[in-house]
Amino acid sequence: MEDESKELKLTDDEQELLTELLNDSAKLSETGKSRRQFLRNVSAASAAILATQMLAEQKIVAYTPIENVSGASSAIENGVKVVMKVNGAEKSLNVDSRMTLLDALRERLELTGSKKGCDHGQCGACTVIIEGRRVLSCLTLAATCEGKEVTTIEGLAKGDALHPMQAAFVKHDGFQCGYCTPGQICSAVALLSEAKNGEASYVTADVRAKARAIQLSDDEIRERMSGNICRCGAYPNIVAAIKEVHTGKDVAQTWQFAGETGVAIFENAEMNKEGA
Amino acid sequence: MRPFKFTKVNDAANAVQTVAANANSKFLAGGTNILDLMKEDVMRPDELVDVTRLNLTQIKTVSGGVNKGGVSIGGLGKNTDAANHPLIRQNFPLLTQAILAGASAQIRNMATNGGNLNQRTRCSYFYDVAMPCNKREPGTGCGALEGINRMHAVFGWSNDCVAVHPSDMCVALVALDAVVKVQGTDGAERSIPFIDYHRLPGNTPQKDNNLNQGELITAIEIPKNNFSDKSYYLKVRDRASYAFALVSVAAALEINGNKIKQARVAMGGVAHKPWRATEAEKFLTGKEATEANFKQAAEMEMKQAKPLEYNKFKVELGKRAIVRALMQAMNGGKV
Numbered sequence: 001m002e003d004e005s006k007e008l009k010l011t012d013d014e015q016e017l018l019t020e021l022l023n024d025s026a027k028l029s030e031t032g033k034s035r036r037q038f039l040r041n042v043s044a045a046s047a048a049i050l051a052t053q054m055l056a057e058q059k060i061v062a063y064t065p066i067e068n069v070s071g072a073s074s075a076i077e078n079g080v081k082v083v084m085k086v087n088g089a090e091k092s093l094n095v096d097s098r099m100t101l102l103d104a105l106r107e108r109l110e111l112t113g114s115k116k117g118c119d120h121g122q123c124g125a126c127t128v129i130i131e132g133r134r135v136l137s138c139l140t141l142a143a144t145c146e147g148k149e150v151t152t153i154e155g156l157a158k159g160d161a162l163h164p165m166q167a168a169f170v171k172h173d174g175f176q177c178g179y180c181t182p183g184q185i186c187s188a189v190a191l192l193s194e195a196k197n198g199e200a201s202y203v204t205a206d207v208r209a210k211a212r213a214i215q216l217s218d219d220e221i222r223e224r225m226s227g228n229i230c231r232c233g234a235y236p237n238i239v240a241a242i243k244e245v246h247t248g249k250d251v252a253q254t255w256q257f258a259g260e261t262g263v264a265i266f267e268n269a270e271m272n273k274e275g276a
Numbered sequence: 277m278r279p280f281k282f283t284k285v286n287d288a289a290n291a292v293q294t295v296a297a298n299a300n301s302k303f304l305a306g307g308t309n310i311l312d313l314m315k316e317d318v319m320r321p322d323e324l325v326d327v328t329r330l331n332l333t334q335i336k337t338v339s340g341g342v343n344k345g346g347v348s349i350g351g352l353g354k355n356t357d358a359a360n361h362p363l364i365r366q367n368f369p370l371l372t373q374a375i376l377a378g379a380s381a382q383i384r385n386m387a388t389n390g391g392n393l394n395q396r397t398r399c400s401y402f403y404d405v406a407m408p409c410n411k412r413e414p415g416t417g418c419g420a421l422e423g424i425n426r427m428h429a430v431f432g433w434s435n436d437c438v439a440v441h442p443s444d445m446c447v448a449l450v451a452l453d454a455v456v457k458v459q460g461t462d463g464a465e466r467s468i469p470f471i472d473y474h475r476l477p478g479n480t481p482q483k484d485n486n487l488n489q490g491e492l493i494t495a496i497e498i499p500k501n502n503f504s505d506k507s508y509y510l511k512v513r514d515r516a517s518y519a520f521a522l523v524s525v526a527a528a529l530e531i532n533g534n535k536i537k538q539a540r541v542a543m544g545g546v547a548h549k550p551w552r553a554t555e556a557e558k559f560l561t562g563k564e565a566t567e568a569n570f571k572q573a574a575e576m577e578m579k580q581a582k583p584l585e586y587n588k589f590k591v592e593l594g595k596r597a598i599v600r601a602l603m604q605a606m607n608g609g610k611v
Contacts, residue, residue, distance in 0.1 A: 077279040078279055078280065078281050078282055080282050096279075097279070097280055097281065097282035097324070098277045098279065098280070100311075119315065120312050120315065120316075121308055121312055121382075121383060124380065124382060127382055133356075133385040134381060134382050134385060135382050135385050135386050136308070136382045136383065136386065139307055139308050139311045139312060139383075139386065140307065140386070141282070141304070141307060141311065141324075143282045143326070144304070144307070144326055144328055187381070187382065190381075191381070194381070197360075199356070199359075199360045200359065200360060200365065200372060200376060201376055201381075202373065202376040202377045202511075202517070202611075203611055204376075204611065205610055205611050206608075206609075206610050206611075207365050207369045207372045207373060207376075207609075208365055208366055208369050208504070208505075208609075210362075211360065211362065211365070222516075222517070223516075223517050224381055226380055226516075226517035226518040227379070227380020227381055227382045227383065227518055228380075
């Protein structure tokens with residue numbers, strides 16, 4: 001493959017990109033695998049064109065792991081060595097001082113569940129739990145996470161058993177596109193313990209009352225989840241999902257699969273429309 | 277983001293010396309504002325000194341000095357912990373409400389008390405490096421003065437800057453006569469009355485406050501008071517939650533018989549610093565706590581307002597917010 005590339009007289013940048021893309025034998029995510037397979041299957045000529053197109057975005061999307069401390073790349077400026085616990089496993093990294101926890105999770109630890117929405121602390125898609133508290137990983141420097149315990153969406157399920165909050169989001173259809181969901185769920189999980197500890201919010205009726213486990217109203221859930229934006233507008237279903245886990249009681253779904261009767265009604269209606 | 281050196285320190289003295297020695301060095305605490313500003317290229321420090329691990333997080337009763345019996349809040353404690361501490365919730369519920377009115381749960385879990393004081397304005401001209409801004413680049417002019425200034429100041433602005441201070445917490449702190457405890461570069465501690473901590477823009481809008489390079493906020497003290505059963509923080513904003521204030525009001529009353537013994541009124545979203553509504557306070561002292569008196573106090577305060585082209589609404593909004601906050605305070609501060 002490298003020989004073929006050379007015949008095409010790639011520029012140095014293109015060559016570097018292709019080498020990175022094609023020779024990397026580290027374990028890959030499913031998406032990474034198919035991207036790689038796709039590249040191997042196309043002709044070298046089109047690969048070169050693709051390489052040029054991808055040059056700008058490759059730093060973001062291409063799989064370019066900078067594996068461990070000893071293999072620190074020259075791209076790292078002001079390197080800081082960090083050891084932290086992510087979803088129970090100890091991780092050792094040498095990071096550029098500028099690297100956010102979000103980028104460290106996604107680009108270095110292959111935990112792409114946490115999402116980069118705005119990257120400015122306005123959307124909540126990057127929410128993770130550090131030491132039991134929900135925080136924004138896009139405004140947390142990885143360098144400050146030495147010794148910290150980080151839980152991401154990947155760390156909530158126990159094997160194949162979903163975390164109750166994940167199951168409730170599925171039951172209540174608490175998402176549409178799903179991009180904000182990992183942040184919503186991490187946020188909601190932390191919210192449960194905040195309520196248990198009796199922490200107040202801006203809509204708490206009497207903040208002077210002694211802190212004790214609070215039963216959250218819908219308004220309380222909305223206020224406490226205001227740091228997680230859902231552009232699809234799945235809010236009513238998100239509130240229902242959180243309410244179900246928080247109360248431990250079944251909350252009726254706002255949707256259901258159409259049964260035979262439902263389908264018949266729909267079909268009749270469609271036929272009537274056509275007949276009209 | 278531009279490259280910067282990440283420096284770890286063991287104690288406050290070391291932190292202060294390190295930042296004092298480099299004019300382009302900054303403390304890193306919660307990071308919720310400075311990292312955002314660095315991503316936007318608005319702030320360009322070449323060194324961040326990590327103070328997140330310094331032992332300056334305690335909340336305790338002040339045991340001596342002028343604020344004896346009041347509360348001391350660690351400069352590096354988290355906003356969430358300050359808002360929820362039993363001493364604060366019970367004795368200074370105005371502060372609890374103000375903190376909880378700001379930002380989101382995630383940000384309050386990260387942001388520190390000292391950092392809240394030192395956050396920068398959210399003026400969109402300050403944030404946009406393609407726009408003129410005397411606060412970001414002194415001498416370039418103020419884009420907001422004759423620009424889109426709906427979110428901007430109605431009190432105390434200058435032709436050089438019409439930005440507002442974005443904090444909610446600070447509005448309660450100025451109303452409660454808090455004191456900022458600072459560790460100086462000579463190792464000595466100094467106290468800054470809250471009202472003198474932040475500045476009006478004048479012709480040096482690049483200076484938000486009176487802290488010197490390297491000085492570290494170790495604690496914020498609030499003197500004991502009798503406002504705890506009659507105070508309220510009202511925040512009026514474009515969304516129900518997670519938005520900066522158009523106008524906010526911290527109101528606290530001490531009632532003796534049927535007269536107001538002492539009134540505290542402060543406003544957010546209206547000036548370059550948390551605005552103490554002294555005209556309203558003066559009027560209310562000794563008066564009966566009636567809606568009519570609240571209205572007159574609000575009139576007197578807002579009479580001094582000088583609105584800009586797009587924020588004239590803040591004058592009427594400010595009046596109504598003052599009245600409503602005082603009414604809520606009389607109602608025991610309950611939502």
